[in-house]
Amino acid sequence: MKLLDDELRERLVEAIGYGTTIEDAAVAAGISPRTYYRWMRRGETAAQAVVNGEEPEPADEPFWQFWQSAMRAHARGGVINAALLRKIAEGGYAVKTRTRRYRDPATGQVVEETETELAPPNLRAVIFYLERRHPQTWGRNASTFWGLDGGTREQYEAEQAGMGDAGLHELAQRVHESLAYLADNPEVESAPEAGR
Known part of the structure; x- marks a missing residue:
């Protein structure tokens, strides 16, 4: 039974590229997370064979291609999330825009004014991300601290x-x-x- 077809691969890679969890991406594509991980293991085994200068098994070729696509999608998702996080952390993007029209009493002309409310910087978003992405160094229970001299x-x-x-x-x-x-x-x- 050929489950790993181009359409399924595309759905999985697209979902992963958006930064969703593997479990959500797999279920959204119509497979179990266990199946996804099994395919990734086969793809990684084939990739390791190539690194070692060997030819991957012909039956593993689609899994190798899937593994490569999934790894690139993970990286794209990370880049998208990092860009979004940076935007939120820096602030300065438009939150609300109001346009007022009124008649100028001095000239009698209709004047249009636009006010844009900008988001303030949000460092909590950065802290939230770092605590979850790198819990060993940024988490609430982080135990490792590296000083300037490299000490713990x-x-x-x-x-x-x-x-x-x-x-x-x-x-x-x-x-x-x-x-x-x-x-x-x-x-x-x-x-x-x-x-x-």
Whole structure:
């Protein structure tokens, strides 16, 4: 029985390209996720044979082509999602547009004004994405932290523990003084950054 035909492959690859989950893409195309994963394993085996300089089994050729298409679709979906995330994070896109028409009392002409409300930057979207896409480093329970010197969070915390209460008290005092200075000098906070 030939399940993997061009139409089914196209439906799967299109759904994957939109960034849907494998489970949703498979069900939408009319197959089970288990079937999808079985096809991908066969395609990956054929791809590995090619990498090793061998010829893939002729029966695995359609699965190899499907595997290549699915991998490209995954990458396209990731690019689309990253572009959308960037747009949401940066803000600045039109949310609402209002057009007003009124008669100018001075000239008597009809004037048309258009106001566009722009979306503010949304860093929560970036955090949401990073927590789910890279949970080992950005998730709520991330345990690995890489410092500037390449050290882990555990090394960093051990070094900071050596600071002692006196060091922490000194740091807290400096932060308090800096905040007090900013409160007394608001122009410092609103000064443009160098290089902008």
